[in-house]
Amino acid sequence: MKEKLKKNKYICAVVICFLIALLCEIFVFNISAWKSRGFESTVIAKDAATGENWEYRTDVFTVDGPVVNVYADLTVSGYDTASIQVTLTDAGDKYEYDINEYAVQNDVKSSGYANIYPFGDVHTIQVKVSVPEGNRADIRSITINAHKPVEFKFLRFFIFWAVITLGALIFGQSPIHNIYYDEKRPAQWIMTLLVMIFLLILGRKMVTANPIFLESPWPHHKQYQELAHSLSKGSVVLDHEVSPGLLEAENPYDTIALMAEEVPFNMDYAYYNGKYYEYFGIVPELLFYYPYYMATGGDLPNYKAIYGFYIILVIGVFLTSTGLAGRYTTGLPYVFFLMLNIAAVLSANFVYLTIRPDIYNVPIMGASACTFMGLGLWLWNFKFKAKVPKLVFITAGSLFMALVAGCRPQLLLLSLCAVIFFVTGKGLKERELFAKGKIMQTVCFVVPYVLVAVIVCYYNYARFGNIFDFGATYSLTTNDMNNRGFNMSRLLRGLYCFLLQPASMGTDFPYLNPIYISDAYMGRSLSEYTYGGILVSNLFLAGIWLWLFKGIKKAAGELRALVGMLAAIGVVIAAFDANAAGVLYRYTCDFSPAFVLAALLLWILYLDRGRVLIDYGFVSRFAYVCLIMSLLYSFMTVMANGSSVNMLENNRRLYYLVGSYFGF
Numbered sequence: 001m002k003e004k005l006k007k008n009k010y011i012c013a014v015v016i017c018f019l020i021a022l023l024c025e026i027f028v029f030n031i032s033a034w035k036s037r038g039f040e041s042t043v044i045a046k047d048a049a050t051g052e053n054w055e056y057r058t059d060v061f062t063v064d065g066p067v068v069n070v071y072a073d074l075t076v077s078g079y080d081t082a083s084i085q086v087t088l089t090d091a092g093d094k095y096e097y098d099i100n101e102y103a104v105q106n107d108v109k110s111s112g113y114a115n116i117y118p119f120g121d122v123h124t125i126q127v128k129v130s131v132p133e134g135n136r137a138d139i140r141s142i143t144i145n146a147h148k149p150v151e152f153k154f155l156r157f158f159i160f161w162a163v164i165t166l167g168a169l170i171f172g173q174s175p176i177h178n179i180y181y182d183e184k185r186p187a188q189w190i191m192t193l194l195v196m197i198f199l200l201i202l203g204r205k206m207v208t209a210n211p212i213f214l215e216s217p218w219p220h221h222k223q224y225q226e227l228a229h230s231l232s233k234g235s236v237v238l239d240h241e242v243s244p245g246l247l248e249a250e251n252p253y254d255t256i257a258l259m260a261e262e263v264p265f266n267m268d269y270a271y272y273n274g275k276y277y278e279y280f281g282i283v284p285e286l287l288f289y290y291p292y293y294m295a296t297g298g299d300l301p302n303y304k305a306i307y308g309f310y311i312i313l314v315i316g317v318f319l320t321s322t323g324l325a326g327r328y329t330t331g332l333p334y335v336f337f338l339m340l341n342i343a344a345v346l347s348a349n350f351v352y353l354t355i356r357p358d359i360y361n362v363p364i365m366g367a368s369a370c371t372f373m374g375l376g377l378w379l380w381n382f383k384f385k386a387k388v389p390k391l392v393f394i395t396a397g398s399l400f401m402a403l404v405a406g407c408r409p410q411l412l413l414l415s416l417c418a419v420i421f422f423v424t425g426k427g428l429k430e431r432e433l434f435a436k437g438k439i440m441q442t443v444c445f446v447v448p449y450v451l452v453a454v455i456v457c458y459y460n461y462a463r464f465g466n467i468f469d470f471g472a473t474y475s476l477t478t479n480d481m482n483n484r485g486f487n488m489s490r491l492l493r494g495l496y497c498f499l500l501q502p503a504s505m506g507t508d509f510p511y512l513n514p515i516y517i518s519d520a521y522m523g524r525s526l527s528e529y530t531y532g533g534i535l536v537s538n539l540f541l542a543g544i545w546l547w548l549f550k551g552i553k554k555a556a557g558e559l560r561a562l563v564g565m566l567a568a569i570g571v572v573i574a575a576f577d578a579n580a581a582g583v584l585y586r587y588t589c590d591f592s593p594a595f596v597l598a599a600l601l602l603w604i605l606y607l608d609r610g611r612v613l614i615d616y617g618f619v620s621r622f623a624y625v626c627l628i629m630s631l632l633y634s635f636m637t638v639m640a641n642g643s644s645v646n647m648l649e650n651n652r653r654l655y656y657l658v659g660s661y662f663g664f
Helices: 002-028 029-038 154-173 186-207 219-232 244-250 255-260 281-295 302-328 333-343 347-353 361-381 386-406 411-423 439-464 488-500 539-550 557-580 585-606 616-639 653-661
Strands: 042-049 056-058 063-067 069-077 081-090 093-098 102-105 114-115 122-130 136-144 270-272 275-277
Touching: 002 029, 002 154, 042 056, 042 063, 042 122, 056 653, 069 081, 069 122, 102 653, 114 136, 114 270, 114 411, 122 136, 122 219, 154 557, 154 616, 186 302, 186 333, 186 347, 219 281, 219 302, 270 439, 281 361, 281 439, 302 333, 302 347, 302 361, 302 439, 302 585, 333 585, 333 616, 347 361, 347 439, 347 585, 347 616, 386 411, 411 557, 411 585, 488 557, 488 585, 539 557, 539 585, 539 616, 557 585, 585 616, 616 653
Parallel strands: none
Antiparallel strands: 042 136, 056 122, 063 122, 069 114, 069 136, 081 093, 081 102, 081 122, 270 275
16 A cells, blocks of 8 residues: 555656646746737837848837837848847936847747846837848848747757656655666666667767868868878878978977968978878777778768767767676666766767867767777676677777777776776786786787787877877977977966866856966966866766765775776876866866766766665765756757857857747
8 A cells, every 4th residue: 555655656746747847838938928918019110121231220119118028020141140239218228228139040930039128118219130241131020029929849848847857756765766777677778778879869960960060161170081092092191282381491380480481381280201191090090081981982071980989989888887887786776877878978078079070079089989988898798707708898898998099099098997807806816817817818908909009009100200109299280299398387277277167157048158268377378268177067077076075985995996096097187188288178078088987986886775885865866966967067068159160150040949948
């Protein structure tokens, strides 16, 4: 009887959440529509168009009454977005003043409405419509106090209902906490597969969301494609003519001097000994670009390479999480297993790489994806007792981990996890590598590293005559990498920006603002923007802070060592990038895998009901909030306007359509 009452209780909770979401969708999210019903609509302009100066102004209209909104019903030819400027006089202002402009986007009807907030009754109002030079806006009407229609947005309703329902079930300690992750259950396999398919579909949408990356019009973003052409001819030299001025330059890596002296050069290429080379790692070339060129004769777009690595990332994250859960837990609730995987895949840094599929992000995404895949395969080796599958998974894991060297070499530090997995984890006497009777395992572990090292070293030697030279100092970039040197002030400032700087939040969509580095550093500091330090802005990583304050004293030394190693590797890579490269948001993606792995492991440990490191009731609620907030932060990085290749500039329809979901 009690079980039936409990079941009915949680069914009621789901129904109540449905009703709350329904009421919020109809009345809260559409409050402006209901508010506009109490006013009389007045058309102040009709059947007009922008003129030769690409603008149109209504007559000054006398209202002498309340005005709650303005509605511009128009269509723009060319640019497809018009700016609306409203000028008022009101009870508190004798002289006219402008309020903020808003934008009207073709095919997004709700963008035509804007609530306004004058000081008391409006005396006069005038509306100006403007479009960029060479475009035209055809204005059907401009209305004040327009009756805004109620828009029921099913996607918003469903997401809101799902979030509050899941929250109610988790906060209410419902039976979903007692459904544990169990890889032997077919139903869980099917559900996990469906979630993975959803993430793959979402990833495909992300890499194609910004149309500028489908074309990739920048010449220096075609280095991988050009290298494929050169490799087909048996060369690693790119087919670019070197200008006489560059050949004769005293310091060819002082690009500011080259530009000042009007010396032609190819920005962001590697230049050495009078020849141009592709600057980035060779592995993406060998995995995607070169095979595609040889098979089709065409050039593989960068966004497809990013998506290829994204697929590997999704599979790798799930392999890693299942490996960690199987190795270290006995009672992980399945709902949190799914949430942790989704939050890890959609961690803001990985989302940033996916939504900006340019050449710079290809090797970073490759290193992240291969790291998760490699670690996941290593961990899956422990699920088998038979020798053959163990050898297969060790070999495949080492291969992916070794491939990191041909993407972003600094992420090779994560290969040190093998020391804990295979050598010290169960004690030196029971180590699985470099021990008596473990020759085959050791060979399978080492050989992939050797093979990849041969390829990478040969490529380095073919370009720069040094097997250990990856070419960082030969880049024709915005600063001379040869003379950058080491600087403690730059290092500490960079670490703060990378790890601890709070995100800059605003009150307007998309709410997340880029942070442009501004400090008193007395020297040249290469920087663009960030969206905040990852340890304080991405709440998925709050599990690390929980570890610092609560500790994992009850956990085995292996776990403490693994978490400590991952955190230390993250800081070391961040320090290296801050000093050697600069402060750019994409560089946070170099060390985010280490922190994401540490947080993933810690959340799995905290939520393990068979271990109880921290009060489960508290940590389950805290985890839910952190994971939902981390997904929200990731979403904001998708829509944020940190550079000229953002959604606002290149996919305005999507930007304003998504923005309309946050209007009231």
